[in-house]
Amino acid sequence: MADSLYDRLGGIDAITAVVGSFRDRVAGDDRINLKFARTDLARLTKMLIDQVCEATGGPCRYTGRSMKEAHASMGVTNGEFDALVEDLVATLNQFNVGKAEQDDLLGLLGPMKSEIVEVTSKEVGTPLPDAFQAAPAMRN
Numbered sequence: 001m002a003d004s005l006y007d008r009l010g011g012i013d014a015i016t017a018v019v020g021s022f023r024d025r026v027a028g029d030d031r032i033n034l035k036f037a038r039t040d041l042a043r044l045t046k047m048l049i050d051q052v053c054e055a056t057g058g059p060c061r062y063t064g065r066s067m068k069e070a071h072a073s074m075g076v077t078n079g080e081f082d083a084l085v086e087d088l089v090a091t092l093n094q095f096n097v098g099k100a101e102q103d104d105l106l107g108l109l110g111p112m113k114s115e116i117v118e119v120t121s122k123e124v125g126t127p128l129p130d131a132f133q134a135a136p137a138m139r140n
Helices: 005-009 013-029 041-055 067-071 077-092 099-116
Strands: none
Touching: 005 013, 005 099, 013 041, 013 077, 041 099, 067 099, 077 099
16 A cells, blocks of 8 residues: 555654744745734644644644635735745745655645635735634644
8 A cells, every 4th residue: 555645745743844844934925924914823833734634644633724714804815825835835845845745735735725715816915804813822
């Protein structure tokens, strides 16, 4: 039996490292970082790790909101979604993740675009609308 994508990516330690670096790259990207202005980064990091871990066949369980619910009223544009994907690919390249693994991971995450993008526009760097309600901060 072939190894799961989770195993091919290097397991939880590798996923955790990639997600941390990806979060930092996104935070420094003026094309999209305004969308995270009210986001609890510790929560986001944990949710992303759990989501990628579970989606790739790992032992984690994602317990966060649906992508549609989590991104409702954010006003995410096609351009901002594409910029996020570019940041993810750049991070995967930084960690020397193979093309097959990148393609498999993007294939799992790509279908979420329709649940995340609310604005048909190539515009980037748009502010977070006042109506957006961020998830509560994580409790320790």
